[in-house]
Amino acid sequence: MSLWFPRLATDRVLRARPTDRPFVLTLTESNTNRVYCLNVAAERQGLYRGISFSDARAFCPGLVSMPARPDLEAQFLTVLRRWALRWCPWVGREGRDGLVLDVTGSAHLFGGEEAMLREMRQRLARTRLSVRIGLAETRGAAWARAHYGEGAALADLPVEALRLDSDTAIGLKRMGLRRIGQLSATPRAPLTRRFGPGLLMRLDQALGYQPEQISPEVEPPHYGVRMTLPEPIGLESDVMAAADRLLTRLCDKLRAQDTGARVLCLTLRRVDSHAQQVELRLARPMRDPARILPLFQRGVSQVDAGFGIDQVRLEAVQVEPLLSEQLNSTGTRDPGRMNDLITRIGTRIGLDNVRRFLPADSHIPERAFIIASAAYSQPDSNWASPHPRPVLIFPPEPIIATGPRPPEHFRWRRMALTTGRATGPERIAPEWWLDDPNWHSGLRDYWRVETVQGRRLWLFHTPQNPGWFVQGEFA
Amino acid sequence: MRADLLWVREGWRSEQLNPLGFGGFDPARLIMAETREQTETLAVAEEALRDGVVAMVALEITAPLSLTAGRRLQLAAQAGGATGVCLIPEGMGSNAAETRWHCAPVFDRDDSTLQCWRLIKNKSGTLGSWHVRWDAQACRVAVVPPAGNGPGSAGASD
Numbered sequence: 141m142s143l144w145f146p147r148l149a150t151d152r153v154l155r156a157r158p159t160d161r162p163f164v165l166t167l168t169e170s171n172t173n174r175v176y177c178l179n180v181a182a183e184r185q186g187l188y189r190g191i192s193f194s195d196a197r198a199f200c201p202g203l204v205s206m207p208a209r210p211d212l213e214a215q216f217l218t219v220l221r222r223w224a225l226r227w228c229p230w231v232g233r234e235g236r237d238g239l240v241l242d243v244t245g246s247a248h249l250f251g252g253e254e255a256m257l258r259e260m261r262q263r264l265a266r267t268r269l270s271v272r273i274g275l276a277e278t279r280g281a282a283w284a285r286a287h288y289g290e291g292a293a294l295a296d297l298p299v300e301a302l303r304l305d306s307d308t309a310i311g312l313k314r315m316g317l318r319r320i321g322q323l324s325a326t327p328r329a330p331l332t333r334r335f336g337p338g339l340l341m342r343l344d345q346a347l348g349y350q351p352e353q354i355s356p357e358v359e360p361p362h363y364g365v366r367m368t369l370p371e372p373i374g375l376e377s378d379v380m381a382a383a384d385r386l387l388t389r390l391c392d393k394l395r396a397q398d399t400g401a402r403v404l405c406l407t408l409r410r411v412d413s414h415a416q417q418v419e420l421r422l423a424r425p426m427r428d429p430a431r432i433l434p435l436f437q438r439g440v441s442q443v444d445a446g447f448g449i450d451q452v453r454l455e456a457v458q459v460e461p462l463l464s465e466q467l468n469s470t471g472t473r474d475p476g477r478m479n480d481l482i483t484r485i486g487t488r489i490g491l492d493n494v495r496r497f498l499p500a501d502s503h504i505p506e507r508a509f510i511i512a513s514a515a516y517s518q519p520d521s522n523w524a525s526p527h528p529r530p531v532l533i534f535p536p537e538p539i540i541a542t543g544p545r546p547p548e549h550f551r552w553r554r555m556a557l558t559t560g561r562a563t564g565p566e567r568i569a570p571e572w573w574l575d576d577p578n579w580h581s582g583l584r585d586y587w588r589v590e591t592v593q594g595r596r597l598w599l600f601h602t603p604q605n606p607g608w609f610v611q612g613e614f615a
Numbered sequence: 616m617r618a619d620l621l622w623v624r625e626g627w628r629s630e631q632l633n634p635l636g637f638g639g640f641d642p643a644r645l646i647m648a649e650t651r652e653q654t655e656t657l658a659v660a661e662e663a664l665r666d667g668v669v670a671m672v673a674l675e676i677t678a679p680l681s682l683t684a685g686r687r688l689q690l691a692a693q694a695g696g697a698t699g700v701c702l703i704p705e706g707m708g709s710n711a712a713e714t715r716w717h718c719a720p721v722f723d724r725d726d727s728t729l730q731c732w733r734l735i736k737n738k739s740g741t742l743g744s745w746h747v748r749w750d751a752q753a754c755r756v757a758v759v760p761p762a763g764n765g766p767g768s769a770g771a772s773d
Contacts, residue, residue: 477668484666485648485659493626493649497634497642509634511647519643523635531636534629560722590727594720612633615720615728615749 141241142274142282143224145217148237149177149208151269152216158268162200165208166193176208180270210236221357227256232354238286240279242354279354280346284320294346295321302342308335320346361397363456365389372411372448379408379440379449380433386454387429400425400462406436408443409451416443421491423482423515425460431476435483482514491515499523504571504579505533505611527566528588530598530612536578539599541608546587546599552610557591564588565601581605588614619644621663623656623674638728639754653677657684660699664688667695675702685711713738721746729759 145151149165162182164175173193185200197203214236221239224231227250230242243256250256257273264271274285281294284301294301297320300309311334317323323331323343332340344350365386373379383406394400402425406418418439426432482494496514499522500507508525541547546562564587570579582604590596598612622632626649634642646669650656653676660674672692680701689711692699701712708715715736723729728749734742746761 477666481663481666481668482646484662488658488662489648489650489655495647495649497632497645497647499634505633505635506631509642514646521641521643523642525635529633529635531633531638533631533633533636561724561727563727588727590722592722594722596720596727612636614636615638615730 141243142234142276142279142286143239143241144234144272144274144283144286145220145237145269146272147177147179147270148217149210149213150179152213153206154179155268159204161202161204162187163204163206164193164196166205167208167210213237227260230354230356232356234283238283240282240354243275278346278348279352280342281348284346295319295324299323302339302346304339304342308339311335312339361393363390363393363399363401363459364453365393365455366451366453369450369452372450374445374448376441379443379445379452380436382452383436383440383454384429384433386452387433390454390456391427391429391432394427394456394459394462397459398461398463399459400427401432401456401458402460403456403458404432404436405455405457406439407453407455408445408449409453410446411448411450412446414446418443419457421483421486421515423479423486423491423494424476425462426479427462431480435480435487438484438487479515486515502571503568504576505529505568506578507571528614530596530614533598533612536600536609536611539608539610542606544585544601544603546589546601547608550608552597555593555595557593557595557597559589560592561590562587563590568600581607586611619670621646621648621660621669621672623648623650623659623663623672625650625652625656625675625677627651628675638749639751657688660701661688661691663695664691664697664699665695667697669697671698671700673700673702676707677704679707680709680711682709682711685709689713708736712736731761 150163153165154163160181162179162185164178164182164187166173167176168174175187175189175191175193175196178187178189182196182200182203187196187199193205197205217233217237217239221231221233224239224241228241228243228246232240234240243253247253247256250259253275257275260273261271272286272290274282274287274290276282276285276294280303283303284294284297285292288297288301298318299312299320302320302323304312312318312323317326320343324347328340341350345352367382367386369382373382386406390401402422404420404422406420407415408418409415418436420432420435420439422432422435483491486494492513494514495511496517496519497509498512498517498520500510502508508529537552539547539550539552541550544565546559546564549556549558551557565585566587568584568586570576570582581602584600584602586598586600588596589599596614597610598614599608599610601608622645624647632647634645637645648659650659656674656676657680660672663669663672680703688699688701701709703709714734717733717735719731721729721731726748728751730747730749731744732747733744736742746759747756748759750757
């Protein structure tokens with residue numbers, strides 16, 4: 141059985157905002173705005189697909205138009221494909237506006253093919269979708285009937301109904317072969333020599349001499365479970381018990397797919413149909429219910445139960461692949477406890493605020509490291525620093541001094557300091573390939589200045605733009 | 616993933632730790648938590664201390680610590696068996712603290728890692744003062760006699 145939705149794009153839009161006026165969807169292709177899909181009223185005005193939009197507006201001044209969204213249309217077709225699973229388990233897509241169903245063996249469940257067709261048409265009409273349905277023994281014949289005449293015999297249909305490209309169809313017409321019946325009566329060898337094997341393959345597929353499969357699409361796994369309660373609950377322990385049961389089911393699903401949850405969302409619906417959400421972001425993908433459950437404790441304790449909660453839904457919003465790991469006895473520390481701690485801290489201050497340092501390839505002091513989220517990065521011990529660096533750095537603070545040598549006496553942060561020993565200079569040039577406003581003053585000569593008062597400071601002098609600054613402090 | 620040190624500080628401060636200046640300590644062993652305000656800092660530190668999975672928790676505070684907050688941190692550290700170090704601005708110590716130290720760098724002609732560590736509060740012992748230097752190769756501090764005062768540390772009992 142083949143379903144063809146000739147006005148899928150406009151029907152999708154008009155379902156939301158019905159109109160009786162001529163309506164078109166336009167799509168810009170190769171710099172021309174053309175009509176992509178149109179409703180019945182627009183067709184009556186003499187418009188057709190592919191006409192340029194300015195012409196269409198000239199023909200029909202009251203035209204309503206919107207830009208076409210092929211991505212939403214494909215999404216809509218996916219929804220229709222899921223809906224079509226109610227008729228039979230074998231549903232595939234046909235192009236961008238059709239479905240193909242293998243109803244062999246399932247038609248009797250709906251009272252035979254006629255009753256099934258009638259019900260299908262009724263349901264689609266109720267959703268304001270125009271459809272043409274072709275029912276035949278083969279996929280090719282069903283397609284032909286859907287597109288070129290629903291009740292007609294296959295032999296009477298034009299040759300285009302065999303899913304041929306336009307060159308082949310025109311070539312056949314020039315030879316006087318207009319109907320499929322004429323084509324099948326023609327000797328096969330000259331046809332193959334003239335048009336290649338594709339033509340006869342299509343013919344055989346339509347007539348059933350050659351099989352053609354419907355490949356049903358794989359349903360993407362759905363990581364959501366829910367539980368409806370006969371009586372509303374309000375105690376925190378009860379909610380946690382419900383979450384425990386849901387987690388066990390969800391984690392079984394995750395285990396079957398070899399994935400782990402990264403973000404979990406627990407939705408608690410109250411009797412007054414308010415819903416509250418508890419979101420849990422994990423530091424590592426996990427699927428162990430016993431470890432995830434205590435992490436929900438903090439979020440659940442903040443929920444306002446109102447008159448009680450009667451529906452609990454748990455969904456893994458973000459999942460990541462998590463392969464099984466071999467546990468061994470030589471691992472000294474359990475890495476899971478650290479991840480749990482990061483998760484718990486993350487629920488309080490935000491998971492992105494738990495960070496770690498990672499080395500970066502730059503000789504500019506403030507860019508020699510990057511700060512990454514601890515949950516989304518691996519530690520890296522590959523640190524190399526040929527010169528001593530201060531333990532604390534801050535934005536440069538100017539001091540009053542002149543000359544290329546560090547000053548004997550200077551004031552910094554209201555402290556009078558005397559230089560005891562100065563080590564340097566270490567010249568660092570700005571990275572010219574990056575436009576960093578902090579480095580517009582040019583080269584920097586870094587000095588390590590140990591003051592008699594104790595403080596060990598990191599000073600720099602900018603020879604191209606004379607000035608002295610303090611940028612860091614050693615331990 | 617393993618870490619030995621959790622550093623909790625408020626995220627708005629412009630002063631920044633520089634991992635290249637840690638002098639022998641591997642920055643991969645450090646996890647930083649940046650909070651919005653001091654209440655969060657204390658909560659995160661308490662959580663980590665109570666868990667005990669990190670060996671040491673360092674927290675920087677900007678306002679005086681109340682007696683209750685100090686005591687809670689202490690109980691959490693006892694429960695988890697971790698060490699907590701609270702970096703306080705001058706004069707903002709909590710009475711609940713077990714010990715309080717004053718650390719300051721000291722100028723020295725031949726060494727640039729010399730520091731003076733003074734124990735200025737001790738609930739279960741005497742006060743003292745030590746001159747220490749950082750040994751980057753061995754990754755530990757070494758007690759040295761203070762310059763000019765002869766052998767022995769100033770009032771210290773090892």
